[in-house]
Amino acid sequence: xxxxxxxxxxxxxxxxxxxxxxxxxxxxxxxxxxxxxxxxxxxxxxxxxxxxxxxxxxxxxxxxxxxxxxxxxxxxxxxxxxxxxxxxxxxxxxxxxxxxxxxxxxxxxxxxxxxxxxxxxxxxxxxxxxxxxxxxxxxxxxxxxxxxxxxxxxxxxxxxxxxxxxxxxxxxxxxxxxxxxxxxxxxxxxxxxxxxxxxxxxxxxxxxxxxxxxxxxxxxxxxxxxxxxxxxxxxxxxxxxxxxxxxxxxxxxxxxxxxxxxxxxxxxxxxxxxxxxxxxxxxx
Amino acid sequence: xxxxxxxxxxxxxxxxxxxxxxxxxxxxxxxxxxxxxxxxxxxxxxxxxxxxxxxxxxxxxxxxxxxxxxxxxxxxxxxxxxxxxxxxxxx
Numbered sequence: 129x130x131x132x133x134x135x136x137x138x139x140x141x142x143x144x145x146x147x148x149x150x151x152x153x154x155x156x157x158x159x160x161x162x163x164x165x166x167x168x169x170x171x172x173x174x175x176x177x178x179x180x181x182x183x184x185x186x187x188x189x190x191x192x193x194x195x196x197x198x199x200x201x202x203x204x205x206x207x208x209x210x211x212x213x214x215x216x217x218x219x220x221x222x223x224x225x226x227x228x229x230x231x232x233x234x235x236x237x238x239x240x241x242x243x244x245x246x247x248x249x250x251x252x253x254x255x256x257x258x259x260x261x262x263x264x265x266x267x268x269x270x271x272x273x274x275x276x277x278x279x280x281x282x283x284x285x286x287x288x289x290x291x292x293x294x295x296x297x298x299x300x301x302x303x304x305x306x307x308x309x310x311x312x313x314x315x316x317x318x319x320x321x322x323x324x325x326x327x328x329x330x331x332x333x334x335x336x337x338x339x340x341x342x343x344x345x346x347x348x349x350x351x352x353x354x355x356x357x358x359x360x361x362x363x364x365x366x367x368x369x370x371x372x373x374x375x376x377x378x379x380x381x382x383x384x385x386x387x388x389x390x391x392x393x394x395x396x397x398x399x400x401x402x403x404x405x406x407x408x409x410x411x412x
Numbered sequence: 413x414x415x416x417x418x419x420x421x422x423x424x425x426x427x428x429x430x431x432x433x434x435x436x437x438x439x440x441x442x443x444x445x446x447x448x449x450x451x452x453x454x455x456x457x458x459x460x461x462x463x464x465x466x467x468x469x470x471x472x473x474x475x476x477x478x479x480x481x482x483x484x485x486x487x488x489x490x491x492x493x494x495x496x497x498x499x500x501x502x503x
Contacts, residue, residue, distance in 0.1 A: 251422070254429045254485055256452055257478040260459045260471060347432040352460050367436050 170381045193382035206365035214343045216279035221286045221339050229294035230320045250288030273355050282343045290335045297331035333401025340394050362387045417496030421489045451481050
């Protein structure tokens with residue numbers, strides 16, 4: 129604003145001072161875009177061409193890689209598995225965390241802070257270190273090598289983050305709203321679902337998308353808990369395509385590109401909510 | 413500043429616990445000869461990978477490693493948090 133009222137010389141100086149920021153942004157954009165460009169370009173090349181000239185556009189556009197990924201690599205099966213696990217985890221996480229965040233953020237409870245603290249501790253602790261205990265637990269529950277077990281594990285892992293977001297957003301909703309509803313005789317569940325929840329749509333969008341991304345991309349837990357080839361999720365399936373002696377990189381990259389599409393879709397659906405949440409301030 | 417502190421801590425922890433990329437890049441055996449293993453991939457190999465001595469998994473050893481790693485990470489995160497702020501950090 130001040131630059132508009134000053135002389136051209138100081139205005140030039142002002143723009144020069146902002147130059148490093150712009151350079152950093154351009155550099156960052158390149159870092160993000162270049163791998164994406166390589167991925168998309170390489171999908172349409174033969175494996176030989178990927179190695180001979182990685183950066184150029186493909187000489188002959190071919191979709192044989194996608195066909196291979198879909199047919200030979202049981203890609204459709206992995207996709208269905210990933211979708212099932214991700215959707216189940218998102219639903220479980222959102223429902224459980226909304227129900228848990230309501231009392232913890234709307235009422236002043238003596239032990240509320242401690243319970244919330246235990247929830248938030250889950251963000252700091254590295255979950256993977258508990259994986260052998262989880263293995264034993266799932267074995268005891270007969271949930272090993274099943275997609276339900278995987279969804280339960282992912283829900284447990286994503287709950288701390290979801291609680292952080294949801295409690296912070298729920299605290300920002302004015303108390304008068306639910307007091308008015310309570311005077312009108314609404315039950316607590318009714319207050320939560322028809323009064324508070326509509327205010328929380330940005331937060332739920334953020335939680336859903338972040339949970340979806342984390343679950344969809346996770347390699348570690350499916351690797352441990354799933355043995356049956358028909359129940360593997362996408363990352364494990366794609367990692368399995370990389371052979372020890374030769375790898376059809378065109379197929380692998382096509383698989384990766386295909387696996388990224390649903391996430392783009394999820395983001396597009398929730399993009400408006402996420403941007404609203406960001407501008408309102410993610411953390412209170 | 414509190415936001416910066418918690419962001420730094422979380423980034424450090426996440427980077428230290430990175431598994432996927434390391435695992436995919438080093439291949440099934442941790443080539444060459446498991447020398448590229450990080451602590452987390454080593455933990456995985458000991459517990460589930462059955463590439464331990466004589467092909468059996470060493471759950472006990474991996475649990476010990478996990479406990480040590482946890483203590484180490486708690487120590488690191490305390491240091492990072494203290495570096496930024498003494499009191500006001502609530503993640």
